[in-house]
Amino acid sequence: MVIAESITENLVRQWLDAVKDPEIPVISIRDLGILYDVKVGGDEVVVFILPTYSGCPAMDTLRQDIVDVLKQHGLEQVxxxxxxxxxxxxxxxxxxxxxxxxxYGIAPPQDKKGQPIACPQCGSSHTICISQFGSTACKALYRCEDCLEPFDYFKCHV
Amino acid sequence: MNKALEHYLLRLADTALTQSQRLAEWCGHGPFLEEDIALTNVALDLLGHAKLLYEQAAEISDRDVSADDLAFLRDVDAFKNPLLTELPRGDFAYTTLKQYFLDQFNVLLYAALKDSQYEPLAEIATKALKETRYHITRSRDWCLRLSLSTDEAKQKIQAALDDLYFYTPELFETDDDLNQLIAESIMPDLSVLKEHWQGQVDELLNECQLQVPKSGWVATGGLRGEHSEHLGYMLDDMQFLQRAYPGCEW
Structure with missing residues (x-):
């Protein structure tokens, strides 16, 4: 079935805002920056994704979530x-x-090297790295020395 | 060129997969929680590298195969990893030192492969390098920590070095296919890589105050599909599900 002209790439992008990262369900794939491109042509929609870490186990779920969301908008060939x-x-x-x-309680990646990583709970920059490897491939484990809470830090990946 | 390239992609993929499997065996057995998580995180990254490399190998293969077929349906003599990555996981010192040798190799290799004339391999290397840099920071730190702490820890890591050291030259072995790829700048000259690797390793072992063993023997065989008995047992574990339930998906 040929896709209607009213379905533009921009519109599909907006619909895809409903797709969140399966492991951090507050951030959309657009805001995470892994939604690279959308192509609408002929009878299919192609969504290009840039995986974060090569072993990220969330990719298959993510793939399914994208197909499901676009299906709700009547797109069958995704x-x-x-x-x-x-x-x-x-x-x-x-x-x-x-x-x-x-x-959500995850410290975002540093803007600049050397900048302190602030505790997402109390805002203190008096924090220490417990392990470079955290609950998922993209996160490190930190602890705040002031409020004593452990927290996840989204690792800088450039 | 495709035959040589497929051979090399499988060499890389099999190496990453067997490393990953050995590290994954630590799941639930790490010395403490954070380290358990770190070991399995590194295993997961390596599994990701293996997946990308198998997908590429499957794509260029003349045979109609998928990445999963390559990982789960080939037998021991078709695997091309060096013997080092199939050795049993041993104790924590043994795993740590082995991982350091491999991390040091991977960092240098992927940094060089970023400039490969074969674009898909350059892209995979660019991605893998970033992850490998985290790995080496950790394994390097642990080598120092173990070597410079208690007598027992030092003894264990020295024993690991005595056991593992002569498996490392195999990482740099080539054959006719690989030499062809080196000539075409698809992969780096491994003899140059070896010099860099040796320099870095010597420096760390010196800092760790470890004694490099003297020996006349050197492990070899992986590139030709000649393996130790350990690989058979590993594949038995790793491939069981696909062989018992062909085509089974998660």
């Missing part, structure tokens, strides 16, 4: 294609995405 180039970096996370991470 192909999700993973791309390794350009490589995804944390610079691709939007300002809104950084705020969403923070509000």
């Amino acid at each position: 192909r999700v294609q993973l791309k390794n180039s350009p490589p995804w970096t944390t610079d691709r996370i939007s300002e809104r995405g950084r705020q969403q991470l923070h509000d």
